[in-house]
Amino acid sequence: MATKRTLMRPDILEDGASRPVVNGIQPSVVYASETPDALDAQYEGRVQGYTYAREGHPNAALLARAIARMEGMEEGLTLGSGMAAVTAVLMGLCRAGDHVLGGDQLYGRSLRLMNEDLPRLGIATSLADPTDAAAFAAALRPETRLVLIEVVSNPTLRVADIDGIAALCREKGVTLVVDNTFTTPTAIRPVDHGADIVIHSVTKLLAGHSDVTLGWVAAKDPAQRKAIYDFAVTTGMTPSPFDCWLAERGLMTFGLRFARTQETAERLAAHLAGQAGVIRVLYPTRADHPDRARAQGLLKGQGCNMVSFEIEGGRAAANAFTKGAEALAFAPTLGDVGTTLSHPASSSHRALSPEGRAKLGISEGFFRVSVGLEEPDALLAAFDAGLAAARDAAA
Ligand SMILES: *Cc1c(COP(=O)(O)O)cnc(C)c1O
Numbered sequence: 001m002a003t004k005r006t007l008m009r010p011d012i013l014e015d016g017a018s019r020p021v022v023n024g025i026q027p028s029v030v031y032a033s034e035t036p037d038a039l040d041a042q043y044e045g046r047v048q049g050y051t052y053a054r055e056g057h058p059n060a061a062l063l064a065r066a067i068a069r070m071e072g073m074e075e076g077l078t079l080g081s082g083m084a085a086v087t088a089v090l091m092g093l094c095r096a097g098d099h100v101l102g103g104d105q106l107y108g109r110s111l112r113l114m115n116e117d118l119p120r121l122g123i124a125t126s127l128a129d130p131t132d133a134a135a136f137a138a139a140l141r142p143e144t145r146l147v148l149i150e151v152v153s154n155p156t157l158r159v160a161d162i163d164g165i166a167a168l169c170r171e172k173g174v175t176l177v178v179d180n181t182f183t184t185p186t187a188i189r190p191v192d193h194g195a196d197i198v199i200h201s202v203t204k205l206l207a208g209h210s211d212v213t214l215g216w217v218a219a220k221d222p223a224q225r226k227a228i229y230d231f232a233v234t235t236g237m238t239p240s241p242f243d244c245w246l247a248e249r250g251l252m253t254f255g256l257r258f259a260r261t262q263e264t265a266e267r268l269a270a271h272l273a274g275q276a277g278v279i280r281v282l283y284p285t286r287a288d289h290p291d292r293a294r295a296q297g298l299l300k301g302q303g304c305n306m307v308s309f310e311i312e313g314g315r316a317a318a319n320a321f322t323k324g325a326e327a328l329a330f331a332p333t334l335g336d337v338g339t340t341l342s343h344p345a346s347s348s349h350r351a352l353s354p355e356g357r358a359k360l361g362i363s364e365g366f367f368r369v370s371v372g373l374e375e376p377d378a379l380l381a382a383f384d385a386g387l388a389a390a391r392d393a394a395a
Pocket residue numbers: 081082083084086107110150179181182200201202203204213214215
């Protein structure tokens with residue numbers, strides 16, 4: 001790398017005969033060019049280079065490329081959060097008068113964007129059950145521009161009929177957007193099933209350590225890619241170089257983490273199903289899962305790292321459970337190296353009425369677990385301690 005001295009800056013370290021094996025962090029917000037002609041060449045895409053970090057920087061580009069490779073997509077864009085990615089797609093591609101159809105169990109803030117913000121801007125929205133392609137077919141309108149689904153729903157772990165919905169979108173010329181945060185490219189690559197756009201909250205499983213907030217999006221169509229990019233740059237959805245660097249580091253162990261946590265999750269699901277006080281256990285590979293056959297096909301026999309379960313005894317038992325399972329973090333996130341426990345009725349689904357939650361099967365005794373890398377026996381013991389406390393409270 002050629003280095004140049006300026007009046008303000010010291011020399012940058014020269015490359016020697018050897019090279020680093022780890023990428024550095026490049027915090028520079030601005031990039032100096034040689035001449036106006038050189039800048040023209042860069043803006044016109046004839047040479048590669050950066051100008052201003054909001055428009056792109058090396059750490060964001062490296063991370064975007066790494067995730068694109070995992071997803072089997074040509075190019076991706078790293079953004080400041082998963083919600084930035086969802087917003088850039090919906091608001092970068094839709095205009096007043098359009099209609100957006102979403103899955104009825106999307107991530108909470110995605111639902112809010114659909115229910116509150118888009119309608120305020122003149123973009124109509126509605127929701128349908130993504131496990132039922134016929135329900136999606138019935139909900140499509142002539143002005144539907146875009147369909148947004150997640151493959152496995154939070155927190156009830158229902159599996160969307162992505163193939164059925166993709167066929168419908170193809171037939172009607174509607175853009176299919178898949179948020180692949182829960183499932184990850186290890187379980188399913190949405191482009192292989194007809195998705196036009198794929199989204200990630202990199203914050204979760206891909207980065208994996210609960211120390212960065214980042215998002216990623218990729219679109220197959222170059223015109224859509226440009227519209228999403230321009231909206232994101234204009235509205236300042238810039239990711240931090242340091243966060244991108246941390247996520248790149250996290251990504252290196254993603255495969256190992258996901259394999260191990262899936263294995264433990266399957267074991268935890270089987271263990272919980274045999275315990276007194278547990279009403280039901282949801283995990284996509286279990287024989288009693290309502291979408292088991294579809295999960296087997298789509299997720300190639302994998303069940304992902306999330307397990308949900310319901311205990312007897314309502315809120316009192318739920319309080320006792322989180323207290324009793326003190327070795328587990330009661331925290332509303334997923335994909336961390338440590339197991340986290342979420343209670344949808346008091347967090348992600350608190351805005352719903354008890355009847356609304358009941359329709360989804362979310363009671364006061366319902367928990368969602370994001371399984372981490374703990375030694376499995378120790379993890380099961382922590383759950384047992386929580387269940388024992390819950391049974392005492394329910395008695
Ligand atoms: C967390 C999450 C998001 C939002 O991501 P942030 O990085 O928190 O903004 C979007 N979709 C799904 C499925 C998520 O789990």
